[in-house]
Amino acid sequence: MNINPSPLFKLATAYWDSSLFLTANRLNLFSVIGRNEKNASEIASELGTETHHTGLFLNACVSLGLLDKKDGRYKNSALSETFLVKGSPAYLGEAFKYSDDLYPVWGKLEETLRSGKPALRPDTILGDDPEKTRHFVLGMHNRALGVGRSLIAKIDLTGRKKLLDVGGGPATYSILFAQKNPELTSTVMDLPGVVAIAGDIIKEFKMEERVCAIPGDYTKTPYPEGNDCVLNSGIFHRETPETCRMLTAKAFQSLEPGGLFAVNDVFCNEKKDGPPFVMLFGVNMMLTSEFGTVHSVSEVIKWLTEAGFRDITGTPLPPPMPHTVIQGVKP
Ligand SMILES: C[S@@+](CC[C@H](N)C(=O)[O-])C[C@H]1O[C@@H](n2cnc3c(N)ncnc32)[C@H](O)[C@@H]1O
Numbered sequence: 001m002n003i004n005p006s007p008l009f010k011l012a013t014a015y016w017d018s019s020l021f022l023t024a025n026r027l028n029l030f031s032v033i034g035r036n037e038k039n040a041s042e043i044a045s046e047l048g049t050e051t052h053h054t055g056l057f058l059n060a061c062v063s064l065g066l067l068d069k070k071d072g073r074y075k076n077s078a079l080s081e082t083f084l085v086k087g088s089p090a091y092l093g094e095a096f097k098y099s100d101d102l103y104p105v106w107g108k109l110e111e112t113l114r115s116g117k118p119a120l121r122p123d124t125i126l127g128d129d130p131e132k133t134r135h136f137v138l139g140m141h142n143r144a145l146g147v148g149r150s151l152i153a154k155i156d157l158t159g160r161k162k163l164l165d166v167g168g169g170p171a172t173y174s175i176l177f178a179q180k181n182p183e184l185t186s187t188v189m190d191l192p193g194v195v196a197i198a199g200d201i202i203k204e205f206k207m208e209e210r211v212c213a214i215p216g217d218y219t220k221t222p223y224p225e226g227n228d229c230v231l232n233s234g235i236f237h238r239e240t241p242e243t244c245r246m247l248t249a250k251a252f253q254s255l256e257p258g259g260l261f262a263v264n265d266v267f268c269n270e271k272k273d274g275p276p277f278v279m280l281f282g283v284n285m286m287l288t289s290e291f292g293t294v295h296s297v298s299e300v301i302k303w304l305t306e307a308g309f310r311d312i313t314g315t316p317l318p319p320p321m322p323h324t325v326i327q328g329v330k331p
Contacts, residue, residue: 022100030084037073098139127193137197144172164227167235171198188213223254233264268294304328
C-alpha cells in the first residue's frame with residue numbers, strides 16, 4: 001500500500017489557517033496597516049496585543065500571503081489591500097466577520113448530528129443578537145455587491161416596473177436592479193431585525209424613493225399583488241422542498257401574466273454529493289437554520305414547472321461564484 005496521508009493532515013489542520021485569518025480580520029489588522037508599512041511593535045501597540053506574540057502572528061500572516069514583509073516592516077499584500085481594508089470598494093471584511101461568528105458553531109457539528117437541530121439558534125443572526133445580525137446582514141451586503149454585478153446581467157428586467165425581493169436581506173440586489181432599470185421600484189420583504197439594517201443600506205445608496213423594505217415572514221405574510229418580477233435569492237437553501245414549492249406557488253400567484261420568477265442560489269449536483277464547496281455550504285446551513293440544506297437545479301426546475309411557469313432556464317454565474325439563476329415566466 002502506497003497511499004500518502006497528506007490529505008488527512010491537511011484536513012486535520014485546515015482550521016489553523018482559518019483561525020489565523022479570521023483573527024487578523026477581527027482585530028482589523030489590515031485596516032490598521034492600510035497603505036502604510038509598520039513594524040511589529042507599532043502594529044502591536046495599535047492592536048493592543050503583546051509584541052513578541054504579535055511578531056510571530058504577523059510572520060505567519062506573511063507565510064499565508066496576507067501580508068508582505070521587507071526589512072522588518074509589514075505591509076498589506078495586494079489581496080489584503082483590495083478586499084480587507086475598510087473603505088476599499090471591494091471590501092469583504094464584514095462577510096468574513098460572519099464566518100468568524102460561525103467558527104465556534106462548526107465546533108458543535110457533532111451536537112447537530114445527534115440532536116437534528118441547528119447548533120446556532122437561527123434567530124440569533126436574524127434579529128435577536130444585534131451585533132451578530134449586523135455582521136450577517138453586512139456580510140451578505142459585501143458579498144452581494146460582488147455577486148450582484150453578474151446577477152443583474154443575467155436577469156433582464158428591462159421595462160419591468162415592480163419587483164418583489166423575497167428574503168431580500170440587505171436589499172443590495174434590489175438597489176442594483178433599480179439603479180440599472182430606471183422604471184423599476186422594488187419591495188424587499190424580510191424579517192423585522194434584518195429590515196431595520198436594510199433600511200440603513202437603502203438610505204446610504206439614496207434609493208429610498210425606489211426601494212423599500214417591509215417586515216414579513218415569507219411563509220406566512222401575504223405578498224403584495226401585481227408584481228412583474230419576484231426574486232427568491234439565497235432562501236431556498238434554508239427551506240424544505242415542500243416550503244420551496246409553496247414559495248414558488250406564492251410567487252406565481254402574486255405575478256402578473258408575463259411576470260418573471262427568478263431563483264438564485266447555490267445548488268448541488270444531481271447525485272447530491274458535490275461539488276465540495278456546495279456540500280460544505282449545505283452543512284453550514286444545517287448548522288445555522290432549522291431546515292438548512294442544498295437542492296439541485298433539476299428539483300427547482302421541477303417546482304417551477306409544477307407551479308405553471310414556462311420558458312424555464314438555468315444559468316450559472318461565472319466562476320468563482322457558485323450560484324445558478326433559474327428563471328421562469330408566468331404565461
Ligand atoms: C442568505 S440570505 C439572502 C439574502 C439576499 N436575498 C441575498 O441573496 O443575498 C436569506 C434571507 O432570508 C431571510 N429570511 C429567513 N427566513 C425568513 C422568513 N421566514 N421570512 C422572511 N425572510 C426570511 C433572512 O433574514 C435573510 O435575509
